[in-house]
Amino acid sequence: MKALAARRHHRLTPVVLMLLALLVTGGLYAVLSPTSASADTAATTDIEAGEKLFQANCATCHGINAEGRDEVPSLIGVGAASVNFQVGTGRMPMQMNSPQAPAKPAQFDAEQTNQLAAYVASLGPGPATPTEEQVNPELGDASNGSAIFRTNCAMCHNAVGAGGALSEGKYAPALTGTTPTHIYEAMLTGPQSMPVFNDATITPEEKRDVIAYLVQQREGSAGGADLGNLGPVSEGLWVWIVGIGALIGCAVWIGAKSS
């Protein structure tokens, strides 16, 4: 104790105490925070399990029978693909009803997501989740994908999927971390502000081509650091910060008297 007390005025003491406090608080939170309502492990089929999950987590907004109400859409006929997308990307359950549903850490694991999807799919026919083959980027043509993406998607999501602004604070998110399956499902179901690209508008093969294009973009830029792929505005910002910054620094050095 003496050693510890002797160091109580050390200049790093506040830092150590702060870290300790954070650890304790975080630990207590992790242990005591509420977990999501989980289904009764005795449920027999996916649909039943899904229904239980639905009643516990979704019915308060979407209605007991998923019929929806004012400002909240009905889920009858939205299909497994919608649920897989919305729940899998953490958009649902929403914290607060609004036109923009931001992606957040998914609240349910894959099995629970499938159960929810199965339940909603049972309410009415709708788009199904795609197969592995349908979303495999290696089977897609990135060139055709780029042409389709450019005409249908780039205006909201930016030429390489770095995201973009919509009106009134809404936005089209960046696609750099989205899985091929979720990309497919988003195109098919048209979540929130995004329009619906059904299989007649963009065929399944074309959807896979788009996925191939987006996945290829994750290799980065051939020119070096991509600066966020945001276009001329960020390029302009960097030329002032790096270019003018470095050169003014050099100019000051050149003009300064040498010691």
Added chain:
Amino acid sequence: MTEHNSSELTTSTGGQQLETFPDPGVPEHKLRMADKDPKAAKRAERQTVVLFAISILGTIGMIVAFFVFRLEGTTESTRNANLAVGLGLFFALMGIGLAAVHWAKTLMSDHEHVDERHPQRGSDDVREAAIAELKAGAEDSGIARRPLLKGAVVTALALFPLTIAVPLVSSVGGDWDISKFKHTIWKRGTRLAIDPNGRLIKAADVTIGSVVHVIPDVPEEERRSHEWITEKAKAVVLLVRLDPADLKESEERKTWSHEGIVAYSKICTHVGCPVALYEQQTHHLLCPCHQSTFDVADGAKVVFGPAKRPLPQLPIAVDDEGYLIAQDDFDEPVGPSYWGRLK
């Protein structure tokens, strides 16, 4: 030395001369380390030589990298080649630059020199002489006494640029036929096709919440030409299906849509960008260039932004095979306003 510019900084206050402090002169010269200490000078010299050496290594490195890094057409290989060659160039250049500056700062004499300035204007003698020369020249030319000659030379010289300007300007404008702004290639019966692959569109395929980017149905070979791109610049259309309950239509436009499917020109009426951002829930069309916002459920009228006029609507119908067709061309010129657009 003329006295035009006084070295005293006096203020012109209408006569009152205020006393000012005297100029202390150039500050005393301070010696640098390299001036006082030969070892420091030697060190500075060595540093300069090292910097030049870095440049030489950079040049060699760049040339080696240029031949070693092959371009394989992949992102990775291109990026590596770019980086290697570019870094070599960077060192080659920076080495020289830093060396030269370091040399100047540490070793070159930094005693301040003083040069005299002279007023810009010529002295009165020079001016008089110049004027005299000009007068002599004018006398010699005889132009003073010949106003007709003066007028003639000025007129001829003023007019001659027209010989260049008129042919240049008139040829540069193509056929100058601005009436083309009023029409597009949409006609009665033209089928709607998907942009860019040209697939035809059945009304049944357009579901509520869908948006389809549309071009007129034109054979593929014709679409690989410049004339097509120029026509497309007026003819692109956005096709959207709304719930008919949400659609507000004027009486005369009720026949222009089909069961909630409406078609509007995609060219913004502000300054011509493609208006392509369709927000499904609000049915607003947002143009990404200057944020003009159009309400598709209400005649594509402007709800925000710098556009004034609603997007022109393409009247559509369905033919007997179920494909969507245009009933007619747009009823007004598409795209940005221009002076004579209503004439």
Added chain:
Amino acid sequence: MTTTQAPKPVAATADYLDQRTGISHAVKGFARKVFPDHWSFLLGEVALYSFVVLLISGVFLTMFFVPSMGLVEYHGPLSSMSGQLMSEAFASTLKLSFEVRGGLLMRQIHHWAALLFMASIVTHMMRVFFTGAFRKPRELNWMVGFVLMILGLLAGFTGYSLPDDVLSGNGLRITDGVVKSIPVIGSYLSYFIFGGEFPGEDIIPRLFTLHILVVPALILALIGLHLLFVVLHKHTQYPGGGRTNNNVVGFPLFPVYVAKAGGFFFIVFGVIALMGATMAINNVWNYGPYDPSPVGAGAQPDWYMLFLEGSLRLMPGQPEFVIAGWTLSLNVLIPAVVIPGLLFTFLAVYPFVEAAVTKDKREHHVLDRPRNVPVRTGLGVAFLTAFIILALAGSNDLIATHFHLSINSITWVFRFAFFLAPVAAFWITKRICLGLQRKDRELVLHGHETGRIVRFANGEYIEVHKPLDEQERWLRVGYEANRPLEIAPREDARGVRRKGYAFDRQLQKLSGFFFEDRVEPVTPAELAAAHSHGEHDQLDSSDSAAQLDPVRDATGHGVVTDEHKH
């Protein structure tokens, strides 16, 4: 012929040239010409050197770029473009980037150099403005510089449109829309530029000719004129000991500036090369070949055109009128023609406005410290504020996504800020300048605070102040505070009103706006008075009363800033 210590071949060459050109005259006059030294004088050099880099990298690019809109199918190595139809311009840009060794590096160096060229022009122009280097005899050079800036904008615009990609192509579309809005001649002007309807097939080759021939030739010629003026007028210098309006204090061209300026060229080129090697710019293959249908989020031009973009975004759409069947699109004309016109006109004519309100006909070779010209500095900051707000407005969608704001709210805020913020910025800057001037006066009158407290035997405490040395003091007193114009009275001795009085009166009011609020430099008499502690009677004499009038505010009341209490 005099003997020199130069090696034989050098001596022989010098002799050969001199016999044929008389070059010894130039060498005599030039080799040891003195230039003053300050880092801020290197900003114009950044512009010059980045232009040289543009020329060098540009020549490389012209060896491979094909300025044609003829359509070809791409079969090069880039898989995301395979089989797509594109113009030869776009295809040759892809070839440059992916099949020519060093091609992408040259493209990136070229584009970064272009952005840097414009940025350094703006920075250099700011330095010239805030230090008053545009005053006589340099007004003409200011105009030359202004035109160079406009030409730089043109060079950049024509340049980034050459690859014929979706982003720059939409920029051309916007240009066409703006041109069409011009009354009477707009539609014909659109045909003139594009050789017909947009986009036609003439625009890329035309822009190419402008970009590599016409504009660079004009820029080179004007740079020559710009530098000629610097040689003719000699460079300005900052105030300081020994630096007067009649001399230049600095270092000789050879060897100091040959080394420093020459070295700086390599440094500028080096920085650009580093950026080209490590930072991707204008990856046109991601935007795709131009087609009138697609458009990408983040549709902006290069940074130096953002003021125009922001102006177009902020304008509300209502003011479009139809008069007798003719359409007048003020919603486009005002932001695209009127506002930039006003901003640029302000810049261009400013030297003449200042000359008119000071009626100062003397040559000025010593620069101003910005604090000593508060209204000029305030106007400059206000102008920059307006310009920056427009540039931010042009980036409003990126601000919205990055700061989680509504793009509509941002637009509304900037609509008001464009008018209010420059006024606020002017006022704040002016007050800061006046404050700094007062601080300088304090410093001169009372010296530096040393922190040493001395207690006298009688109990009085004072803080010891260290007086400024000669050089420090000279810097702070060596300026002239301009005063508002005095004009001849309205009526002459016989009561006859004179012509031109109204104009003079306006000029007087304007000069009042510039110089009514001012801080005069400390005079030796004031300093002496300050040093005699507590002897206020010395300040009562009528002579000194005029001297002790350092600050007047706009109401005309004198405000004494001198306090004798420490």
